[in-house]
Amino acid sequence: MNDFDGVLPVRKPAGMTSHDVVSKCRRLLQMKRIGHTGTLDPSVTGVLPLCLGRATRMVEYLQEMPKEYRAVLKFGIATDTEDLTGTVIEEMPKTGITEMQVREAINDFIGPIMQTPPMYSAVKVDGKRLYELAREGKTVERKAREVVIHELEVTGFAAGDQPEVSLRVLCSKGTYIRTLCVDLGAKLGVPSTMARLERTQSAGLSLDRCLTFEEIAERVEAGTLQEMLIRADKAALHMPEHTVDERKMINALQGQKLPAWAVLPSAEGLDREFRLYTPDDRFIGIYRWDEEAGKVVPVKVFLP
Structure with missing residues (x-):
């Protein structure tokens, strides 16, 4: 068994849960003590920092740090999961939404905002995960909670009957980008959903510092993985x-x-x-x- 210690920034591929990534890295690194710093949905890609060895004791502190995402929002369609993996529940063939309308609307979402967690989420209500209830066809009342959108900007706009807008979001932990996309559409009076999402920063680590599974395996083989790890305490830059x-x-x-x-x-x-x-x-x-x-x-x- 190996005895790595530190934060390993992993580039999460699509189609895997965060737990799948941890399991795969346990096999690659031949060690059991690994924890991740914030769940990503299977369809979401990007930065997933893993805490190895004694660094697992810092998980709760690294989770507190802001996260950055690149998202694509599609207007004219609403789904039960708030993203394109779900079933379409409403459609508007022609929305008439313009880039200027979007740029004006996003100003209302910067700063502290209230969000209601989606039914397809890992939030627990009465001991059960919301997604478990959703799969049973149930919808329950969820409490809105405060999150903070530190920065929100439009980085691209593809015009059309059902336009798509690219967004960069810097936000507090617990923010649902899917819900932000839906709420932005609601503000403009049209159905909307999240088409794509990539996390570009977490625990102060950016995408360009992340390793793929192949790169991790190569470095374990070469004995050079430890030099790629970040000291967990040095990653917690939000703490004095x-x-x-x-x-x-x-x-x-x-x-x-x-x-x-x-x-x-x-x-x-x-x-x-x-x-x-x-x-x-x-x-x-x-x-x-x-x-x-x-x-x-x-x-x-x-x-x-």
Whole structure:
């Protein structure tokens, strides 16, 4: 069994679930401890970062980071799955939608928005996945939830009776691009669906850094895979980076609470978790400021 440690950015092909990708990499890498940082539907391609070995303990933090997608939206058709893999439930042969209308409409979707998860999604309601209920022909009430669209731009427009628009989306975790496509059509008063989707960034890793299965297999064979892995803590760029004072390094390594002066820059009053390092840049773990205790306390310690 191999003992790889770090984040492996995989280029996910179409036709596989995220779990399929994990299973295939377990065989290629001959290791069991692998976790992914965010599910992609089988038809969706692109960036799927896998956490290997001890890096699996960072999955929850990497999942929090914004994700970027390239999507193609088709007007004039609505399906039960909100993408072209589903059954057509409404069609409008001629929509009359123009590029200018789309460019004006997208402004209403930038920033915090409310989204209702699609029935064909992995969200759980009363212990059952929504897609399981959908396959049984059931539709249940879903709670709308807030997501954030950081950036949304039109990158292409193919005119016609049922035009297609290409979009680039930078969004928070939990955003359904399928639902965004449907809601954009609804805003313009026409049925719409997602025709294609590729994730171009996740956990701070872009498509050009991703490896195919073939490339992974070649590097495992050549013994050069480890050099392609990213340290999990260094990928979590959304979390502030602090250093422990050398005089309190042993206490930090033992997972003890630390006085405010022992962390630089000061974490006193900081309202979010941060990464803590030794003076020689070894990652100790995730810490937070505890106002009540007046100390820096460990959330998850990595070094022995």
